[in-house]
Amino acid sequence: MMTRGKLLHMNAGNGECSYASCSTLQRKVIQEAKPVLEDVIKKMFNNIIGDFPRSCFNMADLGCSSGPNTLFTVSNIIKIVQVLCHEKSCKMPEFQAYLNDLPDNDFNTIFKSIPSFHRDLKEAEAEANCFISGVPGSFYERLFPSKSLHLVHSSYSLHWLSQAPEKIENNNNIYITRTSPPQVFEAYMKQFDKDFSRFLQVRSEEIVTGGHMVLTFLGRSIPDPYGSHSAHLDLLSKSFIDLIHEVQYFTSANFLLSSSNSLRV
Numbered sequence: 635m636m637t638r639g640k641l642l643h644m645n646a647g648n649g650e651c652s653y654a655s656c657s658t659l660q661r662k663v664i665q666e667a668k669p670v671l672e673d674v675i676k677k678m679f680n681n682i683i684g685d686f687p688r689s690c691f692n693m694a695d696l697g698c699s700s701g702p703n704t705l706f707t708v709s710n711i712i713k714i715v716q717v718l719c720h721e722k723s724c725k726m727p728e729f730q731a732y733l734n735d736l737p738d739n740d741f742n743t744i745f746k747s748i749p750s751f752h753r754d755l756k757e758a759e760a761e762a763n764c765f766i767s768g769v770p771g772s773f774y775e776r777l778f779p780s781k782s783l784h785l786v787h788s789s790y791s792l793h794w795l796s797q798a799p800e801k802i803e804n805n806n807n808i809y810i811t812r813t814s815p816p817q818v819f820e821a822y823m824k825q826f827d828k829d830f831s832r833f834l835q836v837r838s839e840e841i842v843t844g845g846h847m848v849l850t851f852l853g854r855s856i857p858d859p860y861g862s863h864s865a866h867l868d869l870l871s872k873s874f875i876d877l878i879h880e881v882q883y884f885t886s887a888n889f890l891l892s893s894s895n896s897l898r899v
């Protein structure tokens with residue numbers, strides 16, 4: 635079975651239908667989580683993790699995609715550290731930012747936006763030595779050397795499972811909805827449990843002692859796992875089913891046509 639990593643990626647480029655042009659919701663999520671990021675960095679500053687904040691601050695954004703949100707988080711982190719350095723009259727560290735996503739992500743567009751990212755930081759008087767690298771691969775696998783990261787950030791990505799649960803009968807739905815049998819909810823929960831445990835295991839090997847993670851992702855409430863937020867998925871399921879019926883109709887019509895043709899020959 636093909637894993638999701640080989641099948642799906644966000645729409646590339648900067649066009650009308652690209653992820654870059656359609657990710658304002660995700661940007662809002664990053665903005666809302668910013669106070670948590672500030673708290674975490676403040677804590678790291680006060681506890682002096684390894685050489686931080688004196689030497690290089692190594693951070694990773696997992697599931698970075700491509701678009702204005704990709705470097706927005708990095709720039710937020712630099713600005714937060716800058717304020718803390720100013721308050722404590724200490725020198726700004728250097729930054730190493732690793733941007734990770736699946737290999738089919740549009741890393742080219744990210745790399746092309748790096749000069750304007752540096753320009754914007756300079757204009758905001760937050761100029762810093764920030765070295766940016768792309769890291770293609772799944773965040774469910776090891777991506778970085780042991781004990782090399784101070785901070786791991788991931789927004790709106792960790793609800794992507796490594797694969798859909800296998801062998802489930804889901805009443806023509808593509809995800810968990812009100813008409814899904816209870817086994818479907820359990821199968822997805824089991825898959826999430828497996829994936830998230832793996833994620834924590836590999837990250838625990840990569841993060842320095844005392845390092846932190848800020849993870850923001852979608853969840854479902856236990857009392858009402860079906861919720862109302864999956865209405866768009868119901869519509870998508872229905873559209874897929876219609877499409878399948880159309881393809882089936884088209885295939886059988888084509889078959890009839892070609893059999894009658896061959897009869898005539």
Ligand SMILES: C[S@@+](CC[C@H](N)C(=O)[O-])C[C@H]1O[C@@H](n2cnc3c(N)ncnc32)[C@H](O)[C@@H]1O
Nearest residue numbers: 660697698699703735736772773789790791794
């Ligand atoms: C909705 S986008 C969020 C992008 C960005 N963090 C933001 O807030 O705009 C989710 C991203 O997670 C990536 N992703 C999903 N599963 C992944 C995995 N196993 N490893 C790395 N990236 C993954 C997708 O390719 C996609 O670019």
